[in-house]
Amino acid sequence: MATINLRQVEKKFGSSYAVKPLDLTIKDGEFVTLLGPSGCGKTTTLRMISGLEAVTSGQILFDGQEVTWNHPSQRNIAFVFQFFALYGHLTVRENIAFPLQAEGASRDEIKRRVLEVAQMLRIEHMLDKRPGSLSGGDQQRVALARALVRRPAAFLMDEPLGALDAEFREGMRAEIKRLHISQNATTVYVTHDQVEAMAMSDRIVVMSNAEVQQADTPTEIYHNPANLFTANFIGSPGMNLIAGEYRDGQVQVPGGAIPVDDGWRQVLANGLDGDGKVIVGFRPEAAEVQPTGALAGSVYASDLHGGYSMLHVEIAPAQIIHARVERRVSFAIGDNLRLGIQPDMVRFFHPRTEKAFAKEERRS
């Protein structure tokens, strides 16, 4: 398995950037996901790592060796795409064996390795079928098996579950994660689906507009987004973001005032512009309906999610925030209520730079 280093890797098509200079190290055995909206440069980044796309500038290293200009076949990587291009006229067994045959492996070795990988993915009983007779999930399992059988140094996967039904996607997500854990294979995974990214990754690289917004663990990305883009993009719905003004130890916002605890006061006093303008952020689960809560509003809508309800609360005309509340609590549209916000879950962003403030103790 391999460590992958990207050093100032960039890609331009004509004069426009598909990927702006990118620095990223993917550790040996790490599962890193490139996450972002369509067109942000995920596929291009993955294709540069694989060698299918030439870099405009920068360097790519595998285990410290430069591979920037190596042909894909010299990089010992396996690529899994969204559309599993299996050979319809071959059996599952022949499909999986294909890359080993291309490498000239012996018959015995092929037999052994195909069986080994088929057992791991629980597709032994399908080995003599043709791909056309299998479900989408099973076809993607076969595609994974074919990638895995080569024992590559790294796996590159571009939205491999994108074409599957929700039902198969959940199962395959678990499958890929188990595979990763058992093989400890360095994996770079591309998706626009944050749920998938949160569920599977050791680290998530959030991208937007050809640029990395944040690279961190799922927990950090969720709880400590580096900027407004990440705060809003991660979570469904994203973080509540309210523009306000910091004065006298509180942030005045439509609907009330959010108390600022001691740890933040100096940070805000130092970091904000003279006008005190700030954006306050908190996740829907940080808000609770409380008679004496800091924010007043009225119920705009309420969605039942089975295990919980999502309240849409209007705190000013056309300004809606979300609160995740217990499923038994029921509200009618137009009900007035107050929301208390858990102080340790409040975050602050600079409205001009759109960057998050960090509490002093987190800056290490």
Ligand SMILES: Nc1ncnc2c1ncn2[C@@H]1O[C@H](COP(=O)(O)OP(=O)(O)O)[C@@H](O)[C@H]1O
């Ligand atoms: N071969 C190409 N020629 C010109 N522009 C391209 C090409 N491939 C990708 N792009 C552009 O580069 C940007 C990033 O594309 P891509 O990496 O495919 O995004 P993502 O995978 O995140 O959806 C997009 O604006 C896309 O239109």
Ligand SMILES: [Mg+2]
């Ligand atoms: Mg793509």
